[in-house]
Amino acid sequence: MSSAGTADQFWIGVDIGGTFTDLVALSTAGKRYVTKTPTIREDVGAGILEGINKLGREIGIDPSSLLASTARLAHGTTIGTNLVAERRGARTALIATDGHGDAINIMRGSGRVQGVPIEDLFHPQVTVKPRPLVERNLISEIKQRTDRNGDRVVSLDQSQMRSIIDGLAGAGGVEAVAISLLWSTRNPEDELAIAGYVEAEYPHIYVSCSHSVAGRVGEYERTVATVMNSYIGPRSTEYITGTKDALKDQGYGGELFIMQSAGGVIPAEEATVRPIATLDSGPVGGIIGCQVLAGQLGHPNVIATDMGGTTFDVGMIVDGEALVTDDAILDQYRYRTTRVEVKSIACGGGTIARVDPHESAIRLGPESAGSNPGPACYGHGSGLATVTDADVVLGLVDGGRFLAGEMGLDAVAAEAAISAVGEPLGLDATKTAAGLIQINDAKAALLLRQHTIERGYDPREFVLYAYGGAGPVHAFDFARQLGVKEVVVPLGETASTLSAFGCATSKVVRYFEREDTFTVSGAGADLTDAIKDLGQEARDAMGRINGANGAVKVELFALMRYAGQRAHHILVPVPEGGEIEGDSLLASFRGVYEELYGEGVSKVSQEVEVFALRARASIGEMEDDLIAALGDREGGQSAVPAPVEVREIFWPDAEEFLSTDVYDGTALQPGDELRGPASVALAFTTVSVGRTDALRVDAFGNLRILFNQGDEETV
């Protein structure tokens, strides 16, 4: 531990997980401090203050001085996700257009299959609809109707509206109202009138309007977003405001920022108005952490992979920015929001292996053993053969070093479970385990391949970042199959604080969108002006954010499609100034289209149109400087560390046991280099270095796996 200089300023990131709260502080002197404290479920805010205390001790200053010299504190929260998953949100009423209150329960007829694995899709008898978010008797229909042009067909019945609202407020216990009327995106007046009445008469009730929460056409997805926003609104607001106040009491004078699911942080105040922006942001912190590091390492294109116990989450960074999408599914409810695209599949350490009775073939997943009862090797008697058990059988994971030795793994139970799977196929435990790892890794590689190629990208132009408990164990294998350039285990031994690091370092980001149609053949001044206007709107809004300093960067995109293709678009970057040329837009669009769907498929007579414009505005140049400073620290002398032991490990790609050097990852220093085959034990995972690969520790503490550095030929 070293003490900080008095003039140092700090950027703090906090990530609250189910078990641990992680904190990262970056100092202007180019130092990084990390700490970890148990999450206090009943009082998450208290957990943060406890974390600040620990962080202060780590740095060597008292907590109030730390907060006083903190330039920015940002944090990622799963509170919204938990409220929805556990149905502990506010008692929410829904106000809908007369005749359309059932839309949220009808779920377009597809509610039972949203987000359901393909294995269950063909089995209607096992699919169910999710538990409702709004009690049926709290859905009210109001007499009003607007048409697709935003013109009134039926005027809002003011007295009925007032009596409905009064009734709901009087019914007791209604804490939040979601207002979602048909075509409110084209005419928000009635939503605003209802919201105005609620706010004036019942200021304690939390209100969301669909046109502002999720202003796109399509009432089901918009309604779900609005209901979610209200459902998590009161608790999120309480929490965010409480945390903000507590930090202020302790001496923090700045703005509290919250990680949003679209990537980047937003001011606390905005997060209380649109808490849906933070919903399901769990996996995003890590991807943003990768994005920040990648910016420093000169990796414009990154596949960020988080392989944990039950899922494999994948995000993509292209030209330095995480890709975003417009759709999200939470608990089978699909809703409209801009968010970092995270593809999540059932593939992780806890994935269960079994033999399909009809095929005499090994099947892996989608079921997971979770953490309880967990894999056979957890010793809870589950007897379930999982990927982690296969890792233990092969020696890729050392039971004695799992979770820094805090939890021993039962190798005997693992071997018994794996043997039982292989036995009917005549395979011994080792062969079976190797086969399971081959399946796991090849599946991961195939999905990653598809995820990149489907979008028109070549995996060979990407670097793969691997984190999560099961990621670095297998990355050597699936990343090689994928053909990426290199693997990075971000932040090395402190990889578990990647999300907190993402919070600390993320820029302030906001998206702005305008829905308007421009045909490409007639593209001219209208489109040029619309782009300019949107850019200006973004700049103005960003300029009003407190606590975010530096220049505003605005990137603009046209969302393009063939007229009528409402399930599809291609994002084409457009310049903020200067004339827009229809021909060049069309050429960009057609080029990508044919690349994706085959030569000749763009030879149709249909018009190509721009149907929306998007601006991505960010502020954050100070952060860039700060992060760069982290890489400037001393060290970086090339050195070869000493292994702590040599162990026989069965490498599934080599299909044989190899004498493998085992390293204590916590003792590695920047500049250290070692050669595979090697196994590097970290606190929360193990990094496998393949037999032809090498591992180097860079100045940030990232572990970088470079392929084909050994003497053997490429496989």
Add this chain to the structure above:
Amino acid sequence: MSVAEDTSIVWDGVARGYKPSTPPLIPGAPEHLRLYTGDQRGSEIDPIVYELIRFGLLQANQEHGITLQKLCVSPITMIARDFQPSILMADGSAVVLGPYLQYFSNLLTLSVQWILENYSDTVGIRPGDMFLANDPYIGTAHQSDVALLCPIFHEGELFAWVGNMVHHSDVGGPVPGSFCPSARDIWEDPSPFPPIKIIEEGEIRDDLKRLFLRQSRLPVNAEMDLFAAIGGNNVARRRIEDLNDRHGARSVHAAMHRLMDAGEQSLRAKLEAIPDGTWSEVAYNEAALAGDEGIYKYQINITKKGDRLIIDNEGTEAQAGAISVTYATFVAASLAAVAAQLCYDLAGAFGGAYRLIEHRAVPGTLSCSEWPAPASAGGYNVYMVYGPAMAALAKMMAAGDAEVRRKAMGVPLTLWNIAVYSGTADDGSYFVGPDVNGLIGALPAGSVRDGLDCGGQVHIPEGEASNVEDYEDAWPILYWYRREAQAGAAGAGQFRGGCGFEQALSVHRAGSVSLDLYMNEGFAKTPGVGGSNPGGRCFTRLSGGVDCADRPLQFKGSPVQLEDGDVVTWNWPNAGGFGDPLFRNPDAVAIDARGGQLDATVAAEVYGVVLVPEGEGLAVDAAATTARRSEMSDARLAAAEPPRVSSPSTESIDDGASVPFGPHLHLGEGPDGPAWVCAECRTVLGSGRENFKDGCAVIETKMSELGNAFADEGSQTAIRVWFRSFCCPSCATRIGTEIAREGEPYIWDIRPL
């Protein structure tokens, strides 16, 4: 019951439906076309490699489906996903079926086999080709469903096919939307296209493309949807070629064979848990042509013998008007029913199951029509095969072991309620609007659980209805409401069918708009299983307009001009139930009542459950319920005709000496051989060699007297169709129900061998 195959009938795809040889005969092979033979010993493939390839094939097909959805522009495909991608073996057998419209895959098989048997040595099948087809006498349910088939070659040998079927919004014919309920023959239908090679070695044939697009009222949409289909095939073909590169064509080929074997084995295992026998269901259609008041009988018989299923249509009446379907539809729809009931466990890779199934169709009938019967209405008549097949299979599975019984599912539908609008918007632009909100659907009851309300469609897992705003954006209409239906008498059972919905709309900012196709059934047709009520009736109502009075609508009438202020109301009815409603758990009735889905009157009248206020809600009065149910049982027996065959020699058979054949029906061994037994009171009903219904007390009611959920007021057909309840003469448990035309004998639907 099952008919013997008449080998003298020619199934050529010209005079009648096309039935391929097994395996398909490929003229000119091998000089003109060589099939990749590779290594067919699928069982010897490494299990790890097999799993990787299996996963890769599933992913390729999934990506194919997503691409179709992205690139299509017609709401029926882009939003409703009325399409299906598939991967087929070189010989056309489907290996991997997508999670969209299930029966399309079986139709692709027929088209591919027809191409193999007819074009191998003439038109030729070469790398880079794609074939378009929509001929119902070969391989589609109706002309709107257009197949696009793409052979995949490996080193000059035909390796596999990928293909899709896409519902086009309009492919011509006299009625916008291309469903022609008044077509008397195929020349009053859209023109069917036998397979044409629309892409030749990678280049689109501009002449053939123009010929196809020239048929449509919406050529721009048709072009986009056609190119979406091409893009989908391109993507899937690339992924499979990629798998060949990675794992070797030999391994991929072997894995495909092994997948077929797995599908076969999965079905065989379930068939082995079911006794041999024949199960049947009858369904009646009406309105062979608009305005016609005839009633028409379709029958499906499923014979299970050893590890085989034989599906026939014996008992089905002669083809008539525009309600017949072709052999292709008969095969595809009945296979889709088998898939839903018995092939749920292989994530879509169950095509091999079809090896165990044989079809024996009597040609010239409503479910196997001969040229030149029209076929464009096959898109909704297909359910006259699918619905009865679901019922026959559910009854068959109710006789299986505990695991198979648990999976039995009732009947979701016998008609697709569709409305098609066309005309102009106020800006003069032309539109054709097929409203397929039926995708909101309702799942039928199963043997152990209720159907799901607005739970979608069993046979279109990934189907999705539109948002109200999506249709209003596309067409000049405005929806006044779209509401979940009540859990009333329709679909009532020990387990109730899922509730459907009702919607109402008007034209809005329109020029001139007509309602070209609509459904207003005279009587409900969806059978209940195991003594439950039938599912509900599809209706369409038209009210308002110039004279402000309801305008009566026929089942399928002539197009109606819609005026400003007209309100069109239509529904998706509740799905069929499972088991006697008097056996429903009273708490389940109370839960529905508390949720506002059922009122206390229905609880008492349909379920015999007496609900009383408790706090803010309703609770079951247990004593009053027992009394009420006992009264209702007595009333059943009082109203019933006594059994036709009276007093069997044995009065009862013990529990241990009988096996289930339905929720309330057992088969036991009596002194005179097999005997039907009431599962509830153990009373012997009669000989197991006869129809169990002959030993039941029977209540017959005209459909027209069952209320609006089951019959249209004033319908001239509903007064000639009866609803029959077959009850235990001793305890009054309703063991079976049927819908039958006046004068028809009892359907002999359960026949153990």
